[in-house]
Amino acid sequence: MLLYNSAVSGNCYKVRLLLAQLGLPYEKVDVSVVDRSGRKELLGELNPGLRVPTLVLDDGRPLAESNAILWYFGDGTQYVPEDAYERAQTLQWMFFEQYSHEPYIAVARFWLAYSGKPEEFAVRRDGVMKGGYAALAAMERHLEKRAFLVGETYTIADISLYAYTHVAHEGEFDLDAYPAIRAWLDRVASQPGHVTIDA
16 A cells, blocks of 8 residues: 655544554655645546545555545444444544544644744634634533543544644644543553554
8 A cells, every 4th residue: 555645744644543553554655735736746646635645555546535544444443333323423523523623723733833834824813723622622521421532442533533633732722621632632542553643
């Protein structure tokens, strides 16, 4: 398998984390998240969105979008529930990650830590921070009474939301007021086969 990857991307990290936990080997081609020149030539035949992660399976078929890749490799393993309702809940949290979490927490992190132009974030800052804290508050309420997001076990929903939550401080989000999230982050990091974002 070949993974078009960015070392700092939380979306790419999700894929690397699950592949590590499944013990699946792959090769990487690193792609800049800042310099997007050459993306069409590199990914145009593989991913219409020209984004990373993009994965090319051993048989040559491409697969894009981080959460779709998680589902593809996780389905049929311990990381995706068998129960239909819990499977739907897993997808619910993965959709939440892409619509209510990533557009705020990942965006703030990118602009402040990796864009090279943090001053350009100022005009959007208030709305992005408000959206990010709303997502964190929703997670905190949910995790106050449970160890993981779905059922009683670690799933790809946890991987999906862990990726950007554990580096939220790089977007200047303060997790001090979210003890349930902080405890959950520790539980995720203690799972067998866990690798760090910079591994």
